[in-house]
Amino acid sequence: MNKIYNLLFILISVHYIIDIRSQNVVQLFTEDFNQPSFNWLLNDSAFGTNSGPNQWIVNNEYNGNGFAPNTPSQFSTFGGTISNAPFSGYAHIHDSVKSSIVSNANYDTTIASDRFLILSNGICTKGLSAVELSFFYIGEGSVNSYGEVYYTTGTSLNWTKVGASKYHNKDQWKYEQITDPGFDNAYNLRFAFRWVNDANSSPNNIAFGIDDIHVVGIYDTIS
Numbered sequence: 001m002n003k004i005y006n007l008l009f010i011l012i013s014v015h016y017i018i019d020i021r022s023q024n025v026v027q028l029f030t031e032d033f034n035q036p037s038f039n040w041l042l043n044d045s046a047f048g049t050n051s052g053p054n055q056w057i058v059n060n061e062y063n064g065n066g067f068a069p070n071t072p073s074q075f076s077t078f079g080g081t082i083s084n085a086p087f088s089g090y091a092h093i094h095d096s097v098k099s100s101i102v103s104n105a106n107y108d109t110t111i112a113s114d115r116f117l118i119l120s121n122g123i124c125t126k127g128l129s130a131v132e133l134s135f136f137y138i139g140e141g142s143v144n145s146y147g148e149v150y151y152t153t154g155t156s157l158n159w160t161k162v163g164a165s166k167y168h169n170k171d172q173w174k175y176e177q178i179t180d181p182g183f184d185n186a187y188n189l190r191f192a193f194r195w196v197n198d199a200n201s202s203p204n205n206i207a208f209g210i211d212d213i214h215v216v217g218i219y220d221t222i223s
Helices: 002-021
Strands: 023-031 040-042 054-059 090-095 113-119 128-139 145-152 160-167 170-179 190-197 209-220
Touching: 023 128, 040 054, 054 113, 054 190, 090 113, 128 145, 128 160, 160 170, 190 209
Parallel strands: none
Antiparallel strands: 023 209, 040 113, 054 090, 090 209, 113 190, 128 170, 128 209, 145 160, 145 190
16 A cells, blocks of 8 residues: 555656646746837827826936925835846836926826826737736825726737736835736737826825836746
């Protein structure tokens, strides 16, 4: 009987080792915003109104110059390390009307805005499983001023919301990971980050910012 149990244990162990070795993590996309990038469409009309003075920009500005709160350094995180911290390039919302005097993560709380940052070229995930989108984000916003994440695998008219219902209430950089069955086995996977705020004169808080975006998936060589 012991010999049978031992044989079963060996077979299970071999199967586990083969299964692990057959699964390779594949890096599909990465963006750190530290070099000029053509990967993103800023303030694009994916859907919504695409309006208002609060718009996406990419730079390495963190100083509010007395007109807005300073964007926290990227050494200030809930956990994890951001490449090229503490003041690396990042994508964020800013008040475009005041961009000549302040262009960190800030927004005009008195005028409603609805803006998108969209991945310009799709990612092929055919044959891959457990595809994951990860990124760091920051942003206090308010109840009605927040970020969202969307994806599409087809036309730009068909976007699905994923992740948290609202990305806000963060005065430190936070690492976020999102998986969804819709990411897997797709020809044209694209992501979009949305900022929306109403006009309610809410406190002058830090706006939505993102950095160190990665997309990975698992490729099973046996399957």
